[in-house]
Amino acid sequence: MMSQKIKIMIVIAALVAVALVVPQSGSFVVLLVTRALAFAILAMSVDLLLGYTGMSSMGQAAYFGVGAYLTAVLATKFHIGMGWDFWLVVVMGILIGAALAALFGLFAIRAGGVYFLMITLALGQCVWGLAYRWNSLTGGDNGINMTGRPSFGLDLSNDVTFFYLVFAFFSLSMLALYVLVRSPFGKSLAGIRERELRMQILGYNTWLHKYIAFIIAGGFGGLAGVLWAHTNGHVSPETVVLTTSVDALLMVVLGGAGTLVGAAIGAAIVFGLREFLSTLVPWWQYALGAVYVMTILYLPMGLMGIPKRWRQRNQGKGGETKTLASKPS
Amino acid sequence: MTNKVRNILLGGVLALGLAVPAGAEELRIGFIAPTTGLYAQIGKDMVDGFQLYLDEHGGKLGGADIKLIVEDDQGKPDTGVTKAKKLILQDKVNLFIGGLLASSGYALAPVSTAEKTVYLSSVSSADDLTQRQLEKYPYFLRTSWTSSLPHHPLGQWACDNGFKKVVTIAADYAFGYEVVGGFQKAFEDCGGKVVQKIWPPLGTKDFGPFIPTMKADADAIFTVMVGPMALQFPKQLRGSGVKKPIIGSGVSYDEFVLPFMGDEVIGDVSALHYGAGIDTPENAKFVKAYRTKYGKMPGYYSENNYSTAMWIDEAIKQAGGKWPGPEQFIKLMQGIKINAPRGPVSMDENRNPIENVYIKKVEKTKMFGYEKEELWNKVIKVYPNVSQFWTYGKEKFLAQPVYDRDFPPCKFCE
Numbered sequence: 001m002m003s004q005k006i007k008i009m010i011v012i013a014a015l016v017a018v019a020l021v022v023p024q025s026g027s028f029v030v031l032l033v034t035r036a037l038a039f040a041i042l043a044m045s046v047d048l049l050l051g052y053t054g055m056s057s058m059g060q061a062a063y064f065g066v067g068a069y070l071t072a073v074l075a076t077k078f079h080i081g082m083g084w085d086f087w088l089v090v091v092m093g094i095l096i097g098a099a100l101a102a103l104f105g106l107f108a109i110r111a112g113g114v115y116f117l118m119i120t121l122a123l124g125q126c127v128w129g130l131a132y133r134w135n136s137l138t139g140g141d142n143g144i145n146m147t148g149r150p151s152f153g154l155d156l157s158n159d160v161t162f163f164y165l166v167f168a169f170f171s172l173s174m175l176a177l178y179v180l181v182r183s184p185f186g187k188s189l190a191g192i193r194e195r196e197l198r199m200q201i202l203g204y205n206t207w208l209h210k211y212i213a214f215i216i217a218g219g220f221g222g223l224a225g226v227l228w229a230h231t232n233g234h235v236s237p238e239t240v241v242l243t244t245s246v247d248a249l250l251m252v253v254l255g256g257a258g259t260l261v262g263a264a265i266g267a268a269i270v271f272g273l274r275e276f277l278s279t280l281v282p283w284w285q286y287a288l289g290a291v292y293v294m295t296i297l298y299l300p301m302g303l304m305g306i307p308k309r310w311r312q313r314n315q316g317k318g319g320e321t322k323t324l325a326s327k328p329s
Numbered sequence: 330m331t332n333k334v335r336n337i338l339l340g341g342v343l344a345l346g347l348a349v350p351a352g353a354e355e356l357r358i359g360f361i362a363p364t365t366g367l368y369a370q371i372g373k374d375m376v377d378g379f380q381l382y383l384d385e386h387g388g389k390l391g392g393a394d395i396k397l398i399v400e401d402d403q404g405k406p407d408t409g410v411t412k413a414k415k416l417i418l419q420d421k422v423n424l425f426i427g428g429l430l431a432s433s434g435y436a437l438a439p440v441s442t443a444e445k446t447v448y449l450s451s452v453s454s455a456d457d458l459t460q461r462q463l464e465k466y467p468y469f470l471r472t473s474w475t476s477s478l479p480h481h482p483l484g485q486w487a488c489d490n491g492f493k494k495v496v497t498i499a500a501d502y503a504f505g506y507e508v509v510g511g512f513q514k515a516f517e518d519c520g521g522k523v524v525q526k527i528w529p530p531l532g533t534k535d536f537g538p539f540i541p542t543m544k545a546d547a548d549a550i551f552t553v554m555v556g557p558m559a560l561q562f563p564k565q566l567r568g569s570g571v572k573k574p575i576i577g578s579g580v581s582y583d584e585f586v587l588p589f590m591g592d593e594v595i596g597d598v599s600a601l602h603y604g605a606g607i608d609t610p611e612n613a614k615f616v617k618a619y620r621t622k623y624g625k626m627p628g629y630y631s632e633n634n635y636s637t638a639m640w641i642d643e644a645i646k647q648a649g650g651k652w653p654g655p656e657q658f659i660k661l662m663q664g665i666k667i668n669a670p671r672g673p674v675s676m677d678e679n680r681n682p683i684e685n686v687y688i689k690k691v692e693k694t695k696m697f698g699y700e701k702e703e704l705w706n707k708v709i710k711v712y713p714n715v716s717q718f719w720t721y722g723k724e725k726f727l728a729q730p731v732y733d734r735d736f737p738p739c740k741f742c743e
Contacts, residue, residue, distance in 0.1 A: 032415075147439065234406055
């Protein structure tokens with residue numbers, strides 16, 4: 001068993017490697033990694049729910065979407081957020097994501113398992129519907145174009161500078177979520193995931209714990225949305241659509257639920273296959289499909305489960321692997 | 330183990346990403362089209378049209394060797410932006426073309442401004458890009474159409490042909506609004522009345538809930554059906570016994586979907602700036618070449634890209650076989666008048682084509698020497714040299730807001 005310290009060192013080394021290597025590569029790679037990092041924040045927020053609390057949310061794109069739309073609307077209609085007030089927009093994005101999650105949580109947390117999934121899906125689609133139909137605010141199907149990225153001493157229109165900013169947000173989010181899941185609160189979430197009834201008997205208000213986790217995840221979703229809007233310079237209902245939520249969920253399952261790092265790896269792989277491989281070969285969808293199927297069939301714990309499986313095989317213990325993803329809450 | 334996976338991935342990404350394209354004298358053209366997903370077939374038609382012209386001219390345009398790089402935007406504006414950046418930053422293209430949906434056009438135009446790279450919109454028809462938002466996009470030029478362009482004349486035609494009251498049924502998104510808006514404006518200015526507007530969601534397959542609500546006292550139905558909707562609507566409408574004439578947007582009857590339709594569409598009228606049934610030698614040649622090569626009828630998705638290639642060909646020729654730089658290229662393109670399969674096309678001062686609009690009627694007939702009786706969009710009236718401002722004049726037209734769900738307002742709806 002690797003000690004926690006070594007694991008942390010590995011993650012830090014990987015992050016440093018990304019920060020050093022990516023800016024040296026082609027500008028398109030910089031852009032792609034920036035996109036993947038912004039989306040990885042969303043994926044990690046899903047992991048907080050799926051991997052640590054045992055709630056599979058199918059509506060995470062809603063918080064992502066409101067963050068993105070908030071950024072775009074403020075920038076184009078009110079000229080807010082293109083200078084120093086970018087930081088204000090970041091805070092507002094987190095708050096609006098959290099606020100929406102606080103509202104939706106009231107409806108969604110009442111249910112568990114597949115019902116929770118259906119309710120979050122429906123609520124997510126409500127936001128999509130609004131984005132699609134509220135033409136005067138969202139531009140409907142055409143979406144909103146933003147002109148340029150913020151500039152406040154740092155000129156974010158430079159892709160490399162912007163990459164560093166998103167990278168910083170990504171690293172901080174990962175750190176914050178790591179601290180959170182290691183805290184007593186995080187442990188109580190894991191307890192709920194494993195056996196909610198027992199936690200209730202122990203005297204925990206499990207509803208409140210889940211509700212808070214849901215709100216925190218919403219906040220990170222909003223943050224990811226703000227960054228996403230500036231990555232593309234364009235926000236459309238496509239940002240909020242169901243597949244965005246599904247993508248985030250798949251990334252978590254692919255990388256390994258309940259690991260945080262897994263969500264980031266999942267994001268890297270999906271973006272790598274979908275947006276990079278697709279520039280090289282026409283059959284990229286088969287590759288992506290094969291990766292999903294193989295992961296579900298052979299790596300129920302995701303790619304992050306590989307070391308454990310490897311050890312088990314070497315020790316000949318046979319696979320009593322636990323599937324976090326399919327565990328009922 | 331974590332970093333191993335990551336490093337392998339990153340290594341792969343880098344190794345491929347650093348492959349710098351060779352800097353020859355060739356002209357590099359990026360092409361963005363949805364080659365996977367819901368609109369994959371249309372994406373293929375777009376690429377095929379452009380490729381046909383290239384193949385007919387030995388892979389050269391205006392004397393320059395062409396390197397065509399096709400990228401799949403999956404029909405998503407976000408992905409389109411990424412792919413455009415890839416084409417510009419990594420492949421160092423001189424210009425990029427394509428984009429299918431109006432939303433793709435809106436997303437891609439700012440990229441051209443930010444990266445100072447020419448973007449030719451060869452299908453995407455969002456009105457405002459060449460209207461109220463034009464000055465934001467100096468490197469943008471459209472070789473296709475604005476959504477409302479063919480539908481102003483259609484409104485006039487419907488009015489001239491004795492239709493008084495029309496019900497519109499259109500896909501519920503920006504393109505549908507702009508098409509209906511154009512039709513309604515011209516139709517009502519001439520004295521007609523749009524008495525009801527119905528907006529089924531984009532991608533509707535079952536029109537059961539919508540058909541019975543259509544007002545019985547209307548003379549005709551104006552339709553805007555996109556993709557698979559086009560096939561379903563006429564079938565279900567006629568199936569439910571409604572016999573009112575249909576006048577529709579050209580996209581409802583584009584050759585992309587026409588060969589798969591049944592005889593129930595015979596007699597339906599539609600308008601567009603192209604139709605495979607245009608009976609001119611230029612078009613006959615194009616249709617035959619296209620059918621020989623791809624085994625199907627070309628629709629406007631193919632024609633517009635074919636004529637875009639023709640346009641670039643002429644511009645590069647005028648520039649002496651070399652890339653003249655983005656500003657000069659746009660200037661050259663604006664001065665060119667081509668004789669495309671769709672007829673003579675020139676450019677207005679807002680960088681949008683002035684082109685013929687064809688009022689077409691679906692007929693089962695033989696054309697261009699083909700043996701079999703097939704459904705063709707036969708031209709019944711030509712409105713020559715139509716601009717995006719129709720007869721209103723630029724100033725007056727631009728003073729009104731862009732066509733929307735509620736503009737023009739439905740004055741005669743109850």
